[in-house]
Amino acid sequence: MVVVLYVIIVYDVGEERVNKVRIYLKQYLNWVQNSVLEGELTEPEYMKIMNGLREIIDETLDHVICYKSRDRRYLNIDEVGTKKAEISTII
């Protein structure tokens, strides 16, 4: 059985790496807010992404937090205010 995790990733990285991190994570997760992405991943996908992040970020300067839930239903999500449009990334 493939275990699917519900993952929330929040990052605080140097400006020069922000676009790279966002573009990388958006291959696997949904953008929900500035520096926040969410989505479902299998454990191997999750491990791959963590390794990929280590290659992109500067581990001495940047910080990424990953919250993993075994089931999306364990998590309640409330929102206040208006979801912003994603800032388009010019490559």
Add this chain to the structure above:
Amino acid sequence: MVVVLYVIIVYDVGEERVNKVRIYLKQYLNWVQNSVLEGELTEPEYMKIMNGLREIIDETLDHVICYKSRDRRYLNIDEVGTKKAEISTII
């Protein structure tokens, strides 16, 4: 029985309200990253904070997401890189 929730709050608010939101949330939660706080709250505390946030933010411009877990153990947290020091708030 008092139900304690594990809460993660991420916010994207206008610059002129950022300090106010951070100072407000830090009364109840722990700062973990730029625009991210975590901690345990009871349901009444949570409701109070949500109402307080609505008074501080501009609901047409700002966005706050609250992830709630019934139990901290349902959530795994991984970090990559280095946690930054909190930017001190000059009031």
